[in-house]
Amino acid sequence: MAEPTRDEIEAQRRLVARLGELGFVLPGSLVRRHTRCGNRRCHCYGEPPELHGPYLQWTRTEANKTVSRIWSDEQLSRYEGWLDNARLARETLSEMEALAISIVQRDERSRPTQPERRTRRSQPRNSR
Numbered sequence: 001m002a003e004p005t006r007d008e009i010e011a012q013r014r015l016v017a018r019l020g021e022l023g024f025v026l027p028g029s030l031v032r033r034h035t036r037c038g039n040r041r042c043h044c045y046g047e048p049p050e051l052h053g054p055y056l057q058w059t060r061t062e063a064n065k066t067v068s069r070i071w072s073d074e075q076l077s078r079y080e081g082w083l084d085n086a087r088l089a090r091e092t093l094s095e096m097e098a099l100a101i102s103i104v105q106r107d108e109r110s111r112p113t114q115p116e117r118r119t120r121r122s123q124p125r126n127s128r
Contacts, residue, residue, distance in 0.1 A: 002107035008099060015096050018088070025089050026082035028060030030071070 004012070034051035036044040043050045056071040058079075071079075 002103050004103050008103060011099055012096065015092050015099070018092050022085045022089055024082045025086040026079055027086050028058055028083065030056060030058050030076070030080070030083060033057050 032054040034053035035055065036042075036049065037052060039045075044052055056073070056076055057068050058071050059066060059068045061067070
């Protein structure tokens with residue numbers, strides 16, 4: 001087993017500390033959208049169209065389904081930091097994974113092996 005170096009242990013501790021400093025994490029993304037309504041007589045169907053909005057749309061996945069909600073400016077100011085925390089948490093976990101992978105790859109026992117070569121059969125396969 002490859003043992004982590006002092007630098008790797010210290011890097012891991014820094015990453016764990018970074019995770020511990022995060023507050024609430026909120027998954028998903030936030031975009032500003034302009035939309036058309038369902039009224040064909042509305043100015044949003046004119047030439048050129050004057051779309052409604054902008055609307056803040058928070059989108060996430062819940063039980064393998066995409067869920068979207070419209071946010072107010074107040075909700076944006078309240079929860080935007082939580083979205084940032086989720087991004088930082090994902091980035092930090094990716095760094096932790098990369099660190100662990102580099103340690104495992106140093107282990108001689110985990111080096112890739114050559115695939116076994118198959119020998120040709122001396123007899124032809126049965127035809128159907």
